[in-house]
Amino acid sequence: MPALVHYLNICEFHVFDTVKKVFLIVITLLGHTACVLSQGNSSSFPDSIRMVFEKSNNIDAVTVGAEFAAVWNGLGTDHQQLIREVAISMKEKGYKLRPHFQNFFGGVVNAVRLEGITPDRLTNFLTVARDVVIYEEILNVNSFLLNSRIFRKNMLCMQIGRIECMHEMIRIRLYTRPCTVDVN
Numbered sequence: 650m651p652a653l654v655h656y657l658n659i660c661e662f663h664v665f666d667t668v669k670k671v672f673l674i675v676i677t678l679l680g681h682t683a684c685v686l687s688q689g690n691s692s693s694f695p696d697s698i699r700m701v702f703e704k705s706n707n708i709d710a711v712t713v714g715a716e717f718a719a720v721w722n723g724l725g726t727d728h729q730q731l732i733r734e735v736a737i738s739m740k741e742k743g744y745k746l747r748p749h750f751q752n753f754f755g756g757v758v759n760a761v762r763l764e765g766i767t768p769d770r771l772t773n774f775l776t777v778a779r780d781v782v783i784y785e786e787i788l789n790v791n792s793f794l795l796n797s798r799i800f801r802k803n804m805l806c807m808q809i810g811r812i813e814c815m816h817e818m819i820r821i822r823l824y825t826r827p828c829t830v831d832v833n
Contacts, residue, residue, distance in 0.1 A: 694733060695721035698754060701746065710751050716758040723761070725768060731775035732757060738782045744790070752794035753778065759798055 695718040702714025721729070739749060760766040760774060774797065781793045 694729075698736075698750075702751070702754075705746060707747065707751075709755075710747060713751055713755045713758060716762065717754045720758055720761050724771075728768070728771055728775060731772070731779060735775065735779045735782055738779065742782070742787075744782075744787070749791060749794060752791070752798045756794060756797035 699714040699718040702710040702717075705711070724732070735753065736750070739753065744750065756778075757775075760771060766774070778793070778797065781790055785793070
């Protein structure tokens, strides 16, 4: 009988060790998951934008989504936050994927890739975009986003001459100038 008691005591300790190990592993995994969720994964936003554009089955939209995902890591955290704010405002107002989101993200991509915009000018552009989305009507927003997508070296046909803020409304005056295309 004493051998059986000794055997039960050993089994109890082994079971206790196994339960303790499993408990510690579960607590560690839960702690790691909570830490990752609280930090926020910066790659999830551009990847989700890319996937949404890919589901549209439009070649231009797929290109914009892929280019935006490629540009994202080169942006500063302040620019990333402004882009998120604009996207959230657009989603809350019910703007469509095409043309609104496509033109906004295309404008960001063109500004960074083609125009080589400076960080200060990008901050100004994103701030104005946020204010236009918040305060303007959908037709004016669409016009602004479409024109902002036309960032091209030597091909900028529309120039925003003045942005006036009056009584929480933004008036955008577009001044046209002759379009000169340098093909060389």
